[in-house]
Amino acid sequence: MDYLNAAILGVIEGITEFLPVSSTGHLLIAEHWVGARSETFNVVIQAGAILAVTFIYRDKILALILGWRKPENRSYAGKLILAFLITSVLGLIAKKLGFELPDTVQPIAWALIIGGFWMMAAEWIAAKQKPRERITWAVAVAVGVAQIIAGIFPGTSRSAATIFAAMLTGMSDRAAATEFAFLVGIPTMYAASGYELFSQYRHGAVQGDWVALGIAFVVSAITAFIAVKWLLGYIRTHRFTAFAVYRVGLGVALLALASAGAA
Numbered sequence: 001m002d003y004l005n006a007a008i009l010g011v012i013e014g015i016t017e018f019l020p021v022s023s024t025g026h027l028l029i030a031e032h033w034v035g036a037r038s039e040t041f042n043v044v045i046q047a048g049a050i051l052a053v054t055f056i057y058r059d060k061i062l063a064l065i066l067g068w069r070k071p072e073n074r075s076y077a078g079k080l081i082l083a084f085l086i087t088s089v090l091g092l093i094a095k096k097l098g099f100e101l102p103d104t105v106q107p108i109a110w111a112l113i114i115g116g117f118w119m120m121a122a123e124w125i126a127a128k129q130k131p132r133e134r135i136t137w138a139v140a141v142a143v144g145v146a147q148i149i150a151g152i153f154p155g156t157s158r159s160a161a162t163i164f165a166a167m168l169t170g171m172s173d174r175a176a177a178t179e180f181a182f183l184v185g186i187p188t189m190y191a192a193s194g195y196e197l198f199s200q201y202r203h204g205a206v207q208g209d210w211v212a213l214g215i216a217f218v219v220s221a222i223t224a225f226i227a228v229k230w231l232l233g234y235i236r237t238h239r240f241t242a243f244a245v246y247r248v249g250l251g252v253a254l255l256a257l258a259s260a261g262a263a
Contacts, residue, residue, distance in 0.1 A: 002212070003211065003212055003215050005034040005035060005212075006041075006209075006212040006213070006215045006216040006219075007215055007216065007219045008030070008034055009027065009030060009034065009037065009041075009045060009216060010045050010048065010215065010216040010217070010218070010219030010220040010223065011219055011220075011223050012026050012027055012030055013027060013045040013046065013048070013049055013216075013220045013223075013224070014045075014048065014049055014052070014219065014220040014221070014222065014223025014224035014225075014226075014227060015223055015224075015227045017046065017049040017159075017220075017224055017227075018049065018053060018159050018182060018185075018224060018227060018228050018231065019159065019227055019231055019243065020119065020157050020159045020160030020163060020164075020240060020243045020247075021112075021157055021160070021243055021246060021247055021250075022108075022111070022112060022115070022154065022155045022156060022157040022160070022247075023046075023049075023157075023158075024108075024154040024155070025108040025111065025112060025154050025155035025157070027042075028105075028108055028154060029105060029108065029254065032105070039196065039200055040197070040200060040213065041212075041213060041216065042196075043193045043196050043197050043200075044213045044216060044217050044220075045216045045217065045220040046189060046193055046220075047190075047193050047217065047220075048216070048217040048218065048219070048220030048221035048224065049189075049220050049221065049223075049224035050185075050186060050189045050190055050193070051221050052220075052221045052222070052224035052225035052228065053182055053185070053186060053224065053225075053228055054186055055225065056225065056228055056229065056232075057179070057182065057183060057186070060179070060183065061183070061186075064076060064077045064080075076135060079135050079136075079137060079139070079140035079180075080140070080180075080183055080184055080187075082137065082140045082141065082144065083140040083141070083143045083144035083147075083184045084144070084184060084187050084188055084191075085144070086140075086141060086144025086145060086148075087144045087145075087147040087148055087184075087188050088188075088191065090144070090145065090148040091147075091148055091151065091192070094148060094151070094152060105254050105257070105258045106254075106255065106258055107153075107154070107155065108154055108155035108251075108254065109155070109250075109251040109252075109254035109255045109258065110155070110251065110255075111153050111154065111155025111156050111251075112155045112247045112248070112250055112251035112254070113247065113248050113251035113252065113255075115155065115156050115157060115160060115161075115244075115247055116243075116244040116245065116246075116247030116248035116251065117244070117248065118164070119160060119164060119240055119241075119243065119244035119247070120241065120244045122164040122167060122168055123164075123167075123239055123240055123241065123244075125168060126164070126167040126168055126171075126172060127172070129168075129170060129172060130170075130172075135166075135171065135176070135180050136169065136170055138169045138170065139165075139166045139169045139170060139171055139177075139180065140184075141169075142165040142166065142168070142169045143162045143165050143166055143180065143181055143184050144184070145165070146158075146161035146162045146164075146165035147161065147162055147184070147185070147188055149161055150162070155251075157247075158185060159178075159181060159182070159185070160240075160243070162181035162184065162185065163177050163178050163181045163240075164177075164240075165181075166180055166181055174235045174236075174239075174240070175232065175235055175236055178231070178232065178235060182228070
């Protein structure tokens with residue numbers, strides 16, 4: 001992998017990891033044009049994106065840790081832990097059952113299309129619900145399950161699945177739902193990346209051009225920081241409809257390319 005391709009994939013990861021458009025789907029699609037990635041590379045660029053979001057939410061994370069004596073902080077942290085544990089247990093079960101991510105375009109395209117229409121429907125349903133501003137235990141359970149669904153079906157988008165799971169279980173505030181979804185994603189993604197890296201190290205499979213890995217990591221972190229800061233401002237005054245339309249359009253285009261033998 002040359003350095004330009006490493007930077008391109010870092011940009012794709014940074015933009016799509018936390019926007020509700022599916023990073024896995026976009027990266028698998030990119031492989032058809034810029035070449036395959038090693039598993040080490042996948043872990044490194046994801047780590048860059050996670051680091052950026054950790055930095056963005058550093059004040060919230062520190063407040064939860066240092067202010068644990070406050071009941072509201074303990075309750076919020078407990079719900080984050082519950083969602084994380086649900087994801088971890090179901091993730092290990094999925095791993096034991098041998099679930100593997102497909103690496104062909106068609107299932108990703110269909111996941112993008114179905115997910116786009118689901119986002120439109122979920123936004124409409126959430127708008128009809130009684131407004132709530134507090135994160136409930138039901139939200140925590142739904143977000144934990146949603147992370148696994150997104151992990152099994154590339155193209156679903158972890159951020160889309162978790163944000164809308166939170167909204168459909170009572171969180172009418174898009175910003176609060178997004179914050180909870182992203183905070184749950186931080187330990188989940190650190191754990192998944194650490195597990196994958198340890199597994200590769202144990203089997204002697206850690207590999208890659210370390211300069212290219214460094215470039216991809218830095219580019220992913222910077223791009224993710226910009227993308228998430230923009231998203232957090234955008235959703236305060238806009239719905240997710242534009243992302244849903246983009247997903248459907250991209251999915252249709254990919255199916256057309258696949259039919260023509262170009263993807």
